[in-house]
Amino acid sequence: MTAARLLRVELRRNAMPWILPLVAALFWFDSYRPSTGTPPLYGLRTFWNMGQGHTILDFGPFVAGVAAWMGSRDGRRGLADLVTTTSRPRWAAQLATWAATAIWAVVAYLVFVGVMFAVYARQGVAGTPPWWYVAVGATAVAAFSAAGFVIGAWWPSRFAAPVAAFGGFLAMFLSFQTGFSHMSGWALILPTNSNGNFDGSAQADAGIFYPWLPDLPIARIMFLAGIAIAALGLTGLPARAGGPWLRRSAAFITLAGAALAGTAVGLASTAQEAAEGVVIPALHDAANAAPMAYTPSCAHAAGVPVCVNPAYRRWLPQVTAALAPVLSEVAGLPGAPARAIQVAASYPSGGDGPPRPVTIGGHPSVLRLQLGLLNTPGPCDFCAGPVAATAYEAQIQLLFAHAFVGAGDGAGSPVQQAVQAALLRGAGIPFAAQPGLIADTENFPGSGSGPAPATGPVYAAAQRLAARPAAARDAWLSAHLAAVRAGRLTLEDLP
Amino acid sequence: MNVEISDVTRRFGRTQAVAGVTLRTGPGVFGLLGPNGAGKTTLLRMMATVIPPSSGRVRLLGRDPGGYGPRREIRRRLGYLPQNLGYYPGFTVAEFVEYFALLKEMPPGRVPRAVATAIERVDLGGRARSKLRTLSGGMLRRVGIAQAIVNEPELLLLDEPTAGLDPEQRVAFRALLRDLGERATVVVSTHLVEDIGAACSEVALMDAGKIVFQGTPDELTARGEGTGAAGDAPLERGYSAVLAAARSAAAVA
Numbered sequence: 001m002t003a004a005r006l007l008r009v010e011l012r013r014n015a016m017p018w019i020l021p022l023v024a025a026l027f028w029f030d031s032y033r034p035s036t037g038t039p040p041l042y043g044l045r046t047f048w049n050m051g052q053g054h055t056i057l058d059f060g061p062f063v064a065g066v067a068a069w070m071g072s073r074d075g076r077r078g079l080a081d082l083v084t085t086t087s088r089p090r091w092a093a094q095l096a097t098w099a100a101t102a103i104w105a106v107v108a109y110l111v112f113v114g115v116m117f118a119v120y121a122r123q124g125v126a127g128t129p130p131w132w133y134v135a136v137g138a139t140a141v142a143a144f145s146a147a148g149f150v151i152g153a154w155w156p157s158r159f160a161a162p163v164a165a166f167g168g169f170l171a172m173f174l175s176f177q178t179g180f181s182h183m184s185g186w187a188l189i190l191p192t193n194s195n196g197n198f199d200g201s202a203q204a205d206a207g208i209f210y211p212w213l214p215d216l217p218i219a220r221i222m223f224l225a226g227i228a229i230a231a232l233g234l235t236g237l238p239a240r241a242g243g244p245w246l247r248r249s250a251a252f253i254t255l256a257g258a259a260l261a262g263t264a265v266g267l268a269s270t271a272q273e274a275a276e277g278v279v280i281p282a283l284h285d286a287a288n289a290a291p292m293a294y295t296p297s298c299a300h301a302a303g304v305p306v307c308v309n310p311a312y313r314r315w316l317p318q319v320t321a322a323l324a325p326v327l328s329e330v331a332g333l334p335g336a337p338a339r340a341i342q343v344a345a346s347y348p349s350g351g352d353g354p355p356r357p358v359t360i361g362g363h364p365s366v367l368r369l370q371l372g373l374l375n376t377p378g379p380c381d382f383c384a385g386p387v388a389a390t391a392y393e394a395q396i397q398l399l400f401a402h403a404f405v406g407a408g409d410g411a412g413s414p415v416q417q418a419v420q421a422a423l424l425r426g427a428g429i430p431f432a433a434q435p436g437l438i439a440d441t442e443n444f445p446g447s448g449s450g451p452a453p454a455t456g457p458v459y460a461a462a463q464r465l466a467a468r469p470a471a472a473r474d475a476w477l478s479a480h481l482a483a484v485r486a487g488r489l490t491l492e493d494l495p
Numbered sequence: 496m497n498v499e500i501s502d503v504t505r506r507f508g509r510t511q512a513v514a515g516v517t518l519r520t521g522p523g524v525f526g527l528l529g530p531n532g533a534g535k536t537t538l539l540r541m542m543a544t545v546i547p548p549s550s551g552r553v554r555l556l557g558r559d560p561g562g563y564g565p566r567r568e569i570r571r572r573l574g575y576l577p578q579n580l581g582y583y584p585g586f587t588v589a590e591f592v593e594y595f596a597l598l599k600e601m602p603p604g605r606v607p608r609a610v611a612t613a614i615e616r617v618d619l620g621g622r623a624r625s626k627l628r629t630l631s632g633g634m635l636r637r638v639g640i641a642q643a644i645v646n647e648p649e650l651l652l653l654d655e656p657t658a659g660l661d662p663e664q665r666v667a668f669r670a671l672l673r674d675l676g677e678r679a680t681v682v683v684s685t686h687l688v689e690d691i692g693a694a695c696s697e698v699a700l701m702d703a704g705k706i707v708f709q710g711t712p713d714e715l716t717a718r719g720e721g722t723g724a725a726g727d728a729p730l731e732r733g734y735s736a737v738l739a740a741a742r743s744a745a746a747v748a
Contacts, residue, residue, distance in 0.1 A: 001603040009594050013585045078581030082642075085543045086598035087570035093598055243563035 003096065010100035016066050020108050026058045027112050032119070037381030041311060042127035043206045043372075045120055048381075050133040053192025055113060057172050059137075060144040063105040065165030067148030070101045071235070075156020080240075089242030091250060094153060094235050102145040109141045110134070126311035128207040128292075132217035136224070140191045143224040144168055146231035153235045188216065188278075189223045189268040205372040206277060208311045209291055209344035213277035215284050216268065223264035230257030276344075291344075301340070302327035304367075308342040312371050315392075319371070322393035325427035326400045333474065334481050335360060335404065337367035345372025356409070358399035367400070375442060383442075395441045397427050398434075402444070406485030411445040414458050415489040419477070421462035426470075431459055461491045468495060496521050496554075497650055497680035498542060503551030504704075505537050512537040514704035515551070524676035526695035526712070527684040528734060533701040535684040536578050536654055542682065543575040543652050556649055571600055574648030578655050578684075580639040584628035588619055588638050591627060595642040613645040616671060618664070632659040640668070644675065651681045657690055669694040692716075692730045700737050707741035 031049035038044045049055045071094070074080045083090060117129050148164040155163075175190035206212055236242065236250025271280050276289040296307035299316050301323035308316050323340060330336045337360055346355065357373040360366070374396070377389040401423040405416040412420065421434055429437065438444060465473060476495050483489050498520045505513040513534045527535050540546050541553060544560045556572055558565035583591060592610045601609060614623050617637035627635065636659045643651060656672075657665045672694040675681050685691065691698050692712050700708040700715070708715060712730060719732030724739060726732035 002597055002600065005603055005606065006594070006597045009586075009590050009597070013583065013590065015585075073583065074581075077583060078577075078579055079583070081540065081543070081545045081577050082575060082580070082595070083598065084545055085570055085573060085575045086595060087567045087573075087600045088598045243567070 003092075006093070006096040007100055007103075010096050011103065014097075014100045014104055015069055016063075016101050016104035016108070019062050019066050020104075023059060023062050023108065024112065026062075027055065027116075030058050031055045031112075032116050034381060035116075036123075037379045039376045039378055039380070040120075040123060040125040040314070041208065041372075041376075042120070042125055042129050043208065045125050046130055046133070049116070050113075050130050050137065053137075053140075053172070053175075055109070055137050056140045056191055057169075059105065059109055059141050060172050061165045061169040063101075063141055063144040064148030064151075064168035065161045066105075067098065067101045067145040068152035068164035069161040070097050071149035071152025072156035072158075072160045073097065073152070076158060080156070084240050089246050091236040091241040091246060094149075094241075095232065098146065098149045098232065098235075101149065102142050105141045105145050106138050109138055113137065124314070126208070126314075128212070130207060130212045132212050132214045136191050136217045136220045139221045139224040139228070143228040143231075146228035150231040150234045154238075186265055186269075188271055189220055189265050191220050191224065205309075205344045208309055208372070210276040211288060211290075211292055213279065213284075213288055215280040215288075216271060216278045218283050219264045219267045219271075219280055222267070223261050226257045226259070226261030226264060228257070229260065230254050233257055296341070302331060304337060304339060306340040308369070308371065312342060312376075315371065315376055318377055318389050318392055319369070319396065321389075322396035323367075323400065326397045326404075326423065329423050329426040330404055333477050335365050335485075338364040340367035340369060342371050343368045345370045356403070358396070358403045360400075360403045367403075369396075373442070391440065394429060394433075394437050395444075397424060397429060398437050398441055399444065401427075405481075406487075407445075409445070413487045413489075414461070414491050415484055415494060416487065417458045418461040418465060418491060418494060419484055421459060422465040422473070425462065425466045431463065457491055461494045465494055497556050498525075498682065499552075499554040500538075500542070501552040503538075503541065503548045503553060505534075505541060505546065506549045511704055513541070513548070516701075516704070516706050518699060518706065518709070520680055520682070520697060522676065522678065522680050523696040524672050524681045524683060524694050526691035526698040527682060527701065528686065528688060528691055528698055529701035530686060530738070534704040535701050537704075538701070539652050539654050539682065539684050540577075542650075543573065543577075544569060545575075569650070571646070572649040573599075574643035574646060574651040576639045576643040576653045576656055578658075580635065582627045582635060582638065584626065586627050587624050588614060588627065588630070588641070589623040591638055592641045592645050596645045599646045601646050609645050609647070613641040616644065617641045618667060633661055633664060636660055637664070637668075640671075647679075649679050651675060651679055652684075653681065654684045655686075656683060657685065657687060665690070688730045688734050689728065692728070700734065702738055702741050703745065705741075708737045 031054045035045050035048045038048065074083050083093060113134055148168065151164045152160040172192055175192050233250045233254030236247060241247055241250060267280050267282055270282065271278050294309055297310050297313040297316055298305055298307040299320045300306065301320040304327050306320050306323060308319060327337065355370070355373050357370045359368045374392065375383050375387045377387050377392045380387050401420040402412065404423065405412060405419045407416045407420065411417060421431060424434055425431055480489065496519045498518060500516055500518040503513060503516045504511060516538060527538065529535050541548050542555065544566050547561065553560055555569045558569050560566040560569050586594065589610055592613055593606060596606045596610055614620055617640050619634065619637055619641065622630065622634065627638065630638065636656065640656055643653065657668055660668060669690065672681060672683065676696065683690065683695065695712055698710065698712050698715055699706050715733040715737065716729045717733065719726065719729060719736040722732070722736040724732045724736035726735050
């Protein structure tokens with residue numbers, strides 16, 4: 001009861017609310033606005049602000065600074081003597097001050113993120129929000145407040161606040177940079193490490209095909225909570241803090257917090273990348289990695305059913321529009337897909353080769369689309385610019401043709417390239433446009449290089465094949481597709 | 496005896512602020528007089544359990560403040576107004592007093608009434624909702640007194656309580672002191688002798704860390720009679736005479 005009243009007074013007169021308008025503005029311009037330039041999927045929308053930790057960057061330094069200001073309050077205001085002569089242990093009074101500071105900061109963080117997610121919901125952002133990363137952010141804010149507070153409590157100077165704020169910024173900035181190049185336990189545990197965030201290999205489809213895996217967030221929450229606990233324990237160590245029993249408890253709490261943080265780092269160092277996200281064996285629950293059930297959204301392209309995850313429903317028209325010409329082109333040929341389905345995007349790790357956005361296989365043949373690997377139509381701040389629907393459709397057609405001729409991970413044999421070019425020509429993509437399309441298609445062999453002219457023996461053979469009557473071309477392909485896919489033919493074998 | 500101090504010293508590095516002070520006092524208003532730097536504030540800080548003595552023995556309210564448990568008990572029954580009172584500018588008068596009532600572990604149910612009473616006693620009832628940053632220096636001093644008396648302390652230590660108060664407020668404050676002194680031990684440190692004369696039943700005069708006089712205000716006044724010591728009032732002349740005698744004795748020694 002007394003503690004509640006003390007907390008109420010502290011909440012009412014805390015300095016944190018004064019800084020919140022500034023944090024709100026920063027949050028708007030740094031966390032929210034840049035995210036709107038990404039496709040409306042939670043995995044992508046929140047990659048900038050939650051994945052790379054911008055929400056934490058926006059809060060952390062200010063929270064640390066204000067907490068240091070509050071922690072240094074009694075010393076700065078000349079009240080240390082008076083507070084010391086009260087019977088309540090000074091540590092308890094300080095904890096009330098810290099708790100009020102942390103409550104303001106954490107509640108503000110949750111409200112800001114909540115409002116952002118509400119705006120996303122109004123914008124029709126699909127998938128499920130990364131709640132575990134919200135919890136990480138909230139714990140990080142609490143940890144910043146504790147770290148800042150202990151600086152102020154130990155160093156009751158007017159300079160404590162700017163030093164804590166700058167220190168917080170520096171810590172975040174360094175961990176942010178570390179995230180680009182390190183995957184060690186120390187790097188992964190940092191909440192702004194974008195490498196470990198957002199379930200590396202599943203990235204775009206996290207929260208869509210698989211739930212957000214809690215393994216790494218749990219380790220991070222442990223780490224940040226450990227820091228907060230250790231920092232709060234430190235405030236209870238000085239002789240003024242209280243009696244011997246209380247100070248011994250503070251020492252134990254400090255050590256326990258440090259041990260918790262160290263354990264979390266150890267756990268993070270055992271992290272492995274899996275299809276469904278970053279797995280920490282000791283924290284992993286297989287139930288969390290089970291695919292999410294969903295009712296697909298379906299349409300038809302050239303008579304072939306095409307089904308996607310409802311999160312991708314908005315792009316189904318572009319997908320069917322892209323597939324219709326190429327499916328028509330291969331209709332009746334051996335291995336022509338009987339249906340098309342979307343599967344979770346996956347970035348193979350190690351020596352498993354590059355990602356394959358489109359694959360065809362099975363009996364009857366099924367076209368599998370990893371749409372999460374493609375830049376969807378619309379704004380795309382992490383690409384060269386907005387993605388046009390026509391470009392998106394052309395990329396799907398290229399990837400389809402590439403998969404259909406069995407070219408695999410590489411560019412394919414000359415014959416496979418020629419057949420691919422002829423199929424694309426039949427689907428309406430002129431030869432002259434194809435080198436540019438190859439250069440622009442992400443995750444495609446040869447992408448990223450400057451477009452070359454559509455000349456040379458491959459295109460000459462492709463032109464020959466494309467020039468033949470459709471019936472003759474289909475007859476030749478029916479007879480030779482197996483050999484084309486096996487790479488047993490040369491360009492001279494083409495009609 | 497609520498305050499029992501035996502041969503207490505306090506050093507800060509090479510400086511000896513309090514040098515072998517012995518003091519015993521019970522309920523009533525006890526005045527601690529002395530020039531600047533005499534050691535009054537240091538003695539009061541030791542009595543307030545802010546700092547421990549370097550040597551000697553202190554017992555407050557029948558307890559030894561050296562142990563944590565007894566010290567906490569003393570602090571529950573203690574009111575303290577430091578010489579330089581800081582304040583939280585954003586707090587209102589009522590919040591500030593409530594805050595310290597809670598830190599003194601008063602039963603929560605008693606706090607609102609106790610806060611209101613303390614604020615009324617220092618005549619700040621009309622400013623209870625005012626932010627501290629809006630108050631004058633004298634008003635802030637009264638807020639400091641309110642926080643010191645909010646828990647109805649058995650031992651009240653006031654360091655320069657009338658600094659910044661206007662004459663009317665000082666008169667009212669002396670009446671408050673006399674009232675408080677009927678139930679508690681009130682130790683008032685000041686260099687304003689008129690406060691002592693008006694409110695204290697006993698007085699000690701400190702100089703250079705030592706107590707050079709202890710007695711009633713009348714006895715102090717008597718020390719000045721016929722000495723030709725400087726001072727506008729009889730008590731001031733007594734004060735000056737005792738100081739002069741103590742300093743000449745120290746010089747001879």
